[in-house]
Amino acid sequence: MRSLAARPDAKALGLAAVIGSTFFLGLAHGIGYPLTAVSFERWGAPGWLTGLAAGMPALAALVLLPFAPRLAFRIGLVPAMAGGCAIGLTGFILMPLMPSVEAWLVLRFMMGVGLLFPWLLGETWINAAAEEASRGRVLSLYTVALFGGYGAGPVLLGQIGTEGLQPFIVAGLALSLAVLPLVAAASLAPRIDGHAGGNPAAVAKLVPLGMSAALIAGVLEYAYIALLPSFASRLGLDEATGLGLVTAFLWGGVTLSFGFGWLADRMNRPKLMLMMLVAFPLVALVSGLATALPGAALAATFLLGGLACAFYTLGLAILGERLRPADLAPANAAFLVLYQVGTLAAPPVAGAAMDAVTPWGFLMAVIGFGLAGLATALMLYRIESRRKTA
Incomplete structure (x- = not known):
């Protein structure tokens, strides 16, 4: 008997869950970047510091990526993705409590570490589960979800404003919603082991x-x-x-x-x-x-x-x-x-x-x-x- 995750309908549901999660992940990113830039400008930070803050998630990814696969598959696919979202959520909770350039630089790096896992493992899940005949279209839907969420972030931020707690609450809610479909589809995740922690x-x-x-x-x-x-x-x-x-x-x-x-x-x-x-x-x-x-x-x-x-x-x-x-x-x-x-x-x-x-x-x-x-x-x-x- 085939495992549940191997059934075609189960694969489709699992892919839908990851793609849906990716939209909310992109939405959180799309709020975080302009919110940081606007706040730094309000605090009178020089442009190079604003640019450094924007680069913190990328720097975190560069530091962690060589070790991330091995670490992720020790934890488990879905727990690592959900845990990464939880780290990002923690960052959004701490940002309004620590309103300073120095603190936000550290928090943006920390959030970059966390949000790397749902990004890396979501793409791995999709590529492992997609059928070869439709791989390009499935991955394109993933790209649509990621960039659609990313593009929706600044638009939503323009509606709710950049001051007060509301933007942090909305971004945190987006990451919470990103976790829900992953947890619901945990049994549908593909089994990826063997050399998953390789070089x-x-x-x-x-x-x-x-x-x-x-x-x-x-x-x-x-x-x-x-x-x-x-x-x-x-x-x-x-x-x-x-x-x-x-x-x-x-x-x-x-x-x-x-x-x-x-x-x-x-x-x-x-x-x-x-x-x-x-x-x-x-x-x-x-x-x-x-x-x-x-x-x-x-x-x-x-x-x-x-x-x-x-x-x-x-x-x-x-x-x-x-x-x-x-x-x-x-x-x-x-x-x-x-x-x-x-x-x-x-x-x-x-x-x-x-x-x-x-x-x-x-x-x-x-x-x-x-x-x-x-x-x-x-x-x-x-x-x-x-x-x-x-």
């Missing part, structure tokens, strides 16, 4: 092309998210137009994700990745040069967001396609390390380029990022092709 770096070498997609996604997403308003301002566009371009980029990532997931289930995934890397610099050029035509700029930026975010989904799909379930957790840890490296490295480089060649240095930088990604992916694709024929 992330060693497993990453098995899928270099899929790993490169994580770095590319982090670089391309955050270069735009961090600097697109500044680029628009230096072009002489008003603030509303700049924010509109960021909104178009983010919602392009959410809206077009399923379409790229559908393509990933019907095409050779490495070849699709190469095609996307060819398209990205071209669309970036159009979006930058079309800023005098608001409608064209919004449409091109919308497509650009879809392309940038799709690299994350596609990279995860390549991992799930090529690795055993036992290897998914350490591979996903390495994947997230590369993604975080991209998110941390790209904005300063693109910002420096924009300062050096105002304003077009930004556009030159992101096109350069895309071309570098294409060259890297082509090299890795050829290496993998030679391995298969050897």
